[in-house]
Amino acid sequence: MMHTFVNAQVYLALGATDMRKSINTLSIVVEVQMRHNPLSGSLFAFCNRKRDIIKILQWDKNGFCLFEKRLEKGRFSWPESSEEVMALTHRELLWLINGMPIPFFSAGSERSCVGMI
Secondary structure (H helix, E strand, O other): OHHHOOOOOEEEEOOOOOOOOOHHHHHHHHHHOOOOOOOOOOEEEEEOOOOOEEEEEEEOOOOEEEEEEEOOOOOOOOOOOOOEEEEEOHHHHHHHHOOOOOOOOOOOOOOOEEEOO
């Protein structure tokens, strides 16, 4: 899955996600709450309330891949709002995975946010 980060669209599920959820439940979250097709090949990223675990879901040709990273120290930079989905570049996702801060919602940001009903 890691090699497909460059070519895939990336979406963050803003706010906290229950990390007990696995592939089936996360794919439902993508479809119902995020309003995206989980079979699209895009990357869908989720973070827990403590901001120390990220899960990334992706459909890869004939099945789902689930990537998980847990920080031993520190926290991921993650927006608090659970009302929106945010699109990132692959570079920003890699920064996020490596624990680097990303200036969410900064002035002049070209990130796209899609509000949910």
